[in-house]
Amino acid sequence: MEDNSREAINLRRSLNNLTMSGLAMIILGIWTAVQAVVRALLSREQVVNFIGFSAEDTGLTQQQTDDLAYIVFLLAFSFVFVVIFLIHVYIGLNAVREGRGKARRKKKLYLIIAALIALSNITGHIPVGEAEGVTMEEAPEEETDLGDMNENKVITFVMDLTVTLACIDMLYAAGRSRMLKKKIEREAEG
């Protein structure tokens, strides 16, 4: 009636971890989307300068051209981040479903995507050297409406680290729970 073998207890623990990691991915996906939207809304000047449309190209006034450039950017930016958000939700929901024992079949895709996200977060924070002709000391400090960039970098690092750890925990929990399930099934058959 009650199964309190070591494998069963460890399996429940792993499935619970998988569920928690899945929920974490969904929440972090929401955070990613909110963060991106706020950044976009507060970076109008930068965006407009970066795109660099001029009034001659569009036949409108400079103000209208700048507004148009910003709107186009927002649309493209939003599309990208909706996709990123949906990927987080896809990973999270699949992890929660598997953790709660409601998954109809074993899925690998969400784990592969989680692994890629973890990898990209890790590699994204590795310094890749200096730009040609520009040393770190000479590189101009960026100024944006977002205030001190160092604080933002720390926050971004912490959030990326959290996402990475959630992904790694999810991969470990999924792997362990599948292995334990197989072991329990083999023992039940044999």
Added chain:
Amino acid sequence: MQKDFHYYATYAAAFLAGYDHEDSLRIAYCAQFVDECSASLLRKLKAPRIAATTQLQLELMDANSDILSLQDITRIWASFHFLPRDLYAVRGGCTRHYRSKFRLICGPNGDMIKRTVELSRNKGAEATGIAMHVLADTWAHANFAGTPSLAINNTDYHFYEIFPDGSEKLIRFNHNPISKDDLEKSAYTNSLYQSNENSIMNLGHGRAGHLPDYSFCKFKYLPAWGGYKELVKDNPSDYNHAFRQMVYAMRYLRGEEKSFYVGIYDKTAVQDHEEEIDSIIRKRRTDAEADWKAFGEKLSGREIPDYDINAFQQEYMDAAEEEKDNTVLGRFINAAIAQKSMVTSCIYRSKNMLAGYTIDPRPTEQIKAFLKSAKIGGEDL
């Protein structure tokens, strides 16, 4: 447990233990009154609120989650509804605070229930009724603690009902307090998940809904304190044990037994009625009042009146101050104060501060003197 067991089943157990009809009624009334005697009722009776044996939902909603309020909640619930099994339980790899909560987990046959039964000896039917309520609840409410704690009392979606044929069904909980439990679909209500450790939603068996109070129900779940171990709660077996232990305890309280030992259950008095008691317990319905009432009336040949919360209130309110202790509710109040004082004192002496500081229990005289001086000072306790 519910009124079906606390009132009607306790009446039957008292009668089987050798009490006459009137005494059995008094014991049963007081056993059920433990679930009714709130601070609000005591305020209405102009009785000491320190004697409260329960808290109404509205009182709990108004309660804060500061230390003093939590201690107040713990004093009531741990003393009367979730009597701790082992105040010195060993639990490694945890903080002192967690261990204190772990030690408040309720369970039968602990040292505290022995003290509870012995405390009520020679104290009248009212004290016996309180002791029987506490004893019965140690079985029904086992594995939950009478203090708000997510880390101890929480459960999750891994909750299965086990049927007599051995099959299992996943239980679906909803959080609508008005909706009735659907036994056909194994759909029950429970309290809402609250991540706050000290939330009232995490008091007692709220997260398991009414399941511990249904005598027919056998279920398995993962208690938060269990380290992912499945726990099977076999209510039919537990309720059977509770009934037999009540009979044995009341035989001790009547003087038929010299001592009260835990782990002993009556065999002789219950012998001829085993099957009937078992069938009442195992019958699948949320309320067994009618069956227990019929059983009790069959035993005694007398009618058991419906439970009336107002039965003895007028007597208490009309009595002169010096005569209140000689009324039914007066004796109940004194016994409740004694029980609460004993339990909280034991908790305090085990170096557990969850029930707060307590005074040395020579309960009735000291507490009454304290209450009198508090009244003189303008404090209404």
